[in-house]
Amino acid sequence: MHTTQVYLKPGKELPVRRLHPWIFSGAIQRVTGHADDGDIVEVLDRSGGFLGTGHFHHGSIAVRLLSFEPADLHDIRFWAEKLHTALHVRRVAGLADATGTDCYRLVHGEGDGLSGLIVDIYGSAAVVQCHSIGMHRQRDLIAEALRQVLGARLDVIFDKSKEALPAKYAETIPNGYLFGTADAGRIVQENDVRFRVDWETGQKTGFFLDQRDNRDLLARFVLDKTVLNTFCYTGGFSCYALRAGARLVHSVDISTRAMELLEENIALNAPFPGSHEGFAEDVLRFLKNTGPAYDVVVVDPPAYAKSMDKRHNAVQGYKRLNEAALHRVAPGGILFTFSCSQVVDRDLFYHTIAAAAMEVKRPVRVLHHLTQGADHPVSLFHPEGSYLKGLVLYVE
Numbered sequence: 001m002h003t004t005q006v007y008l009k010p011g012k013e014l015p016v017r018r019l020h021p022w023i024f025s026g027a028i029q030r031v032t033g034h035a036d037d038g039d040i041v042e043v044l045d046r047s048g049g050f051l052g053t054g055h056f057h058h059g060s061i062a063v064r065l066l067s068f069e070p071a072d073l074h075d076i077r078f079w080a081e082k083l084h085t086a087l088h089v090r091r092v093a094g095l096a097d098a099t100g101t102d103c104y105r106l107v108h109g110e111g112d113g114l115s116g117l118i119v120d121i122y123g124s125a126a127v128v129q130c131h132s133i134g135m136h137r138q139r140d141l142i143a144e145a146l147r148q149v150l151g152a153r154l155d156v157i158f159d160k161s162k163e164a165l166p167a168k169y170a171e172t173i174p175n176g177y178l179f180g181t182a183d184a185g186r187i188v189q190e191n192d193v194r195f196r197v198d199w200e201t202g203q204k205t206g207f208f209l210d211q212r213d214n215r216d217l218l219a220r221f222v223l224d225k226t227v228l229n230t231f232c233y234t235g236g237f238s239c240y241a242l243r244a245g246a247r248l249v250h251s252v253d254i255s256t257r258a259m260e261l262l263e264e265n266i267a268l269n270a271p272f273p274g275s276h277e278g279f280a281e282d283v284l285r286f287l288k289n290t291g292p293a294y295d296v297v298v299v300d301p302p303a304y305a306k307s308m309d310k311r312h313n314a315v316q317g318y319k320r321l322n323e324a325a326l327h328r329v330a331p332g333g334i335l336f337t338f339s340c341s342q343v344v345d346r347d348l349f350y351h352t353i354a355a356a357a358m359e360v361k362r363p364v365r366v367l368h369h370l371t372q373g374a375d376h377p378v379s380l381f382h383p384e385g386s387y388l389k390g391l392v393l394y395v396e
Helices: 076-092 133-137 139-153 209-221 236-243 256-268 283-288 308-327 346-360
Strands: 005-008 022-024 028-032 040-044 050-056 061-067 103-108 117-122 125-130 156-159 176-179 186-190 193-197 226-230 248-252 275-279 294-299 329-339 364-371 389-395
Touching: 040 061, 050 133, 076 103, 076 139, 103 186, 103 209, 117 139, 125 133, 125 139, 133 139, 139 156, 139 176, 186 209, 193 236, 193 256, 209 236, 209 294, 209 329, 209 364, 209 389, 226 236, 226 283, 236 248, 236 256, 256 275, 283 308, 294 308, 308 329, 308 346, 329 364, 346 389
Parallel strands: 005 040, 125 156, 226 248, 226 294, 248 275, 294 329
Antiparallel strands: 005 028, 022 061, 040 050, 050 061, 103 117, 117 125, 156 176, 186 193, 329 389, 364 389
16 A cells, blocks of 8 residues: 555546546545655545545645556556556557558557656667656566566657756756767658657757648649648658658748758658658748738647636637638648647547638638547546547539
8 A cells, every 4th residue: 555645535536437537636534644756656536435546636636547456557467467567559640650650659658557657769769758757667667567568669769858857846857868879860761751750959849740641641642633731840751751752842931940950851751753842931921911822721720828817818829820721722722721739629620620711711621520549538527628629622
């Protein structure tokens, strides 16, 4: 039994019994013993009935549950079993050991019963990103379990947690290698398209794996077409478009570093019949400048809001952005538009895009509703894990 126990207020155990992994601070009646950020705690109902085991944190989400049964989080067997299950899910989804694809997300937080943990696989490298102090404090155990589960297929484990952790704690830690030696990145394949992933200095873990299926879908629309890819980062949609026979691709991102990596990725996938040009510019300014209309436009911005109090401003931002994008779609063209803001749900995003279409007064048809890939699974009991939403629109 753990020394620190968290008792919930009457009725607050109901979400936990429905297997929701978050305990909010307002649900806690009392804590026995002393709990520091990152400590392992047991959660009990008001009568002392066991509910789960997880990591404690002084904040809105006070406990992230990792098990709804008694579990020893100091035992490598717990972690190895979780990772084995996660790997099996990716095998069932056709992603682990896939021909033409050697990068995928192995652990997607709550979707894999490991709230606060992300693990992305890039060839023979695993990039670990901890979003909670408790998870980061157990990173060496996680690395040991990864080596146990993946064996000889793994030669590097890199911890990329600093950017994802609370600021005060993050000041005390570096990113670094948990296994293997320094490696500034390597070339991976996704559906036979090649990318160099820079996990040491790139955004997130180095690449946006959640858009794999949507990049593949884009390829069906671009033969002999002109394509504009905004917020292109390292050029995922651009490379797919060029490989699929686009006549011209323009890529726009405000980051000059991203544009350098994009050019490297374009070169990795050459030759192709079309041409490419990159623009290190503000996307909204680029869209609003007088310029050509494109047959296909991709709008994939970073999250405009990370909290509910920023949601209204985010919605207005998405509306302005999509109005500008719709103006740049040629008649009979296609718009791929996305939001990864968790607080902007699917319905709100849909209505925001509808409002933008009304402003530009163009008939628009929805061809596809898009979401994150199967290696970013969502627990039925934690719908908050569904963050990426997108639409493919036919614009008259």
